[in-house]
Amino acid sequence: MKTRWLLISCFLLLTAAASAMALAGMFQDSSELSATGNGAADAPEPVRLVWLHHFGEDGSRKWIDSGIRKFQEKYPGVTVTVVPLNGGDYMSMLRMRVATDEMPDLYMIDNIQGARDLIDSGYAADLTGKPFLERLKPEYLNGAKTEDGRIWALPIDANGLGVTYNKDVFARAGITTVPETWSEFLDVCRKLKMRGVTPIAAGYKENWTLFWDLAADLIPSALVANPRLIDDLSTGAATFEQSKAVFEGPFTRLAERYRYVNADPFETSWDEARSMVAEGRAAMMIGGTWSVDGVRSKREDANIGLFPFPASEVPGAAKFAMKSTGGIVVNPHSRHADLAMELLELYAEPELGLSLQLNKKGISVIKEVNGNLDPALAELNEAYMKTGRTVDWSGILPDFTDPELGRAYSAAVADYLLDPDHDLDAALRGLDEAFGQIRPAAVPNGEEETADEEAA
Structure with a gap:
């Protein structure tokens, strides 16, 4: 590892x-x-x-x-x-x-x-x-x-975070409704795979695509309730191991759906991933509503739609995370x-x-x-925005502003997926070790003066 x-x-x-x-x-x-x-x-x-x-x-x-x-x-x-x-x-x-x-x-x-x-x-x-x-x-x-x-x-x-899907591919596989629970999502993936279609297009060659693939779940299901978490992890006020309850669900679901992505996802570009969905070689891609433009730029008449990432087992609970860019x-x-x-x-x-x-x-x-x-966006507006099935994440920091911390996080998420065991505990420990080496050692309150004197 x-x-x-x-x-x-x-x-x-x-x-x-x-x-x-x-x-x-x-x-x-x-x-x-x-x-x-x-x-x-x-x-x-x-x-x-x-x-x-x-x-x-x-x-x-x-x-x-x-x-x-x-x-x-x-x-x-x-x-x-x-x-x-x-x-x-x-x-x-x-x-x-x-x-x-x-x-x-x-x-x-x-x-x-x-x-x-x-x-x-x-x-x-x-x-x-x-x-x-x-x-x-x-x-x-x-x-x-x-x-x-x-x-x-x-x-x-x-902008919203969720799933972009090819409606024609769904129809050919006999899928008539979008999944509303995590179990239903996995069932859809299994049906698509049985039909010889790649369920999820993953262009992880550009690491930002993997980041937003995870964020489409992590932000609405976890960070909305913990808006300061990324800041706290950056400063050392919190650790990944202490925050396991926050990361466990999104990381586990990422690993569970990894078996349904295209072959060699870390060698596949964002450009190729959107072509796969546009041409019907893949059914879905997970990330943001910017994927609509991405797919349309490959095939203007692609029959695509959007639905929120279904992270729970409660029907109708999934919401689009929406904010202004x-x-x-x-x-x-x-x-x-x-x-x-x-x-x-x-x-x-x-x-x-x-x-x-x-x-x-x-x-x-x-x-x-x-x-x-x-x-696709008109449908999003009617089905989710106008009906209140959205959550505002405008005030949430989704990524680490320190580029070294961001690279360590991206590398750890990739490594977690590449690990056949998907060992979350090992991944979180590795992140804490990496972050501890990157950020300056925190000085306990009240000890700054002593530390400065010792340094002198």
């Missing part, structure tokens, strides 16, 4: 290093990545805005480009360069830009809790009181606020922060909200945008 952990850790580190080198290359020659437009030929000093995000789907990029085109109708001499990064390394790459004093003009974040270090360091413009925020549905501002009520990002859409952030240290703010403001307009729903296949948070939802 130690050998596998080291191999996976090395792989994740090499992936992060490769992404860092690629990002450096992007910034050195960013003119090659301009989404639209060019600097004015006669301008003595062309103006260029750089925007970092982690969207890999075609629809998301079309939505971003639609806003840039509108922006450049007003500012034809401004070049906007968009830099898409791998989702698993995204926050690490952002923090690398802080360390090298090369932060972009705009960037995306998934949640405020996971970006507090960037906010506290002054790399997020305060949007509190901006008139354009009045265009948004107020409940979706929760995911963009800190405890003091200040707003640091422009929310763009409402953290959103678009302006770097106030940008030389062109005023232009960056104008670009951000455009994405709060109904025209861009409609573009989001048509292209990104998301649920806009703008008040005036109604209809034009993707059929």
Whole structure:
């Protein structure tokens, strides 16, 4: 197990290093990545805005480009360069830009809790009181606020965590209803496998997909009731072994459904996994509602739907974990922060909200945008959002902000799956050992002065 952990850790580190080198290359020659437009030929000093995000789907990029085109109708001499990064390394790459004093003009974040270090360091413009925020549905501002009520990002859409499935594959296997309990989910997997169809598409080659596969269960079934757990594990205020009751259910269910994923999941990319569902070679994928755009980008007419991850044995108890994406952030240290703010403001307009729903296949948070939802999201809205079968996780930190802790966690989850025995106790002990080596040793309250004197 130690050998596998080291191999996976090395792989994740090499992936992060490769992404860092690629990002450096992007910034050195960013003119090659301009989404639209060019600097004015006669301008003595062309103006260029750089925007970092982690969207890999075609629809998301079309939505971003639609806003840039509108922006450049007003500012034809401004070049906007968009830099898409791998989702698993995204926050690490952002923090690398802080360390090298090369932060972009705009960037995306998934949640405020996971970006507090960037906010506290002054790399997020305060949007509190901006008139354009009045265009948004107020409940979706929760995911963009800190405890003091200040707003640091422009929310763009409402994201959910659950299961994306191919309805035609279900129908061919004789499955007429979505599973509402964990036992029913496993029964569905068995029926699909007997029909020669891969039940679950797993693209674990990118570690972020495994993270969200687990999170689709862990967040609504455990972290909603323990919102400070990730913080406490990060600081050492709690340990994984002490928190076994929280992790046991989600980890056990992850291992139980692992037998129904495609062959070689750690060699399968996210791109291939979404192709499998789009083409009907696999029936389901577990993660977020962003999978709708992912599958549609492979096959526009795929007959897909969504249902919440059924973690319990209580019919009807499963709920979609819903929140607004953290959103678009302006770097106030940008030389062109005023232009960056104008670009951000455009994405709060109904025209861009409609573009989001048509292209990104998301649920806009703008008040005036109604209809034009993707059929899978329209069904989610009718069956779960309007009926109260959702749970808000806006205030929950789902991941570890320290990249070393995040890599150790991802490696341990992978190692747990690769272990034929799926020994949870060993996995939790290993996590505590790894975290203890990474984070600074905690000094008991009242002993700081003694510790400092001894160090001197």
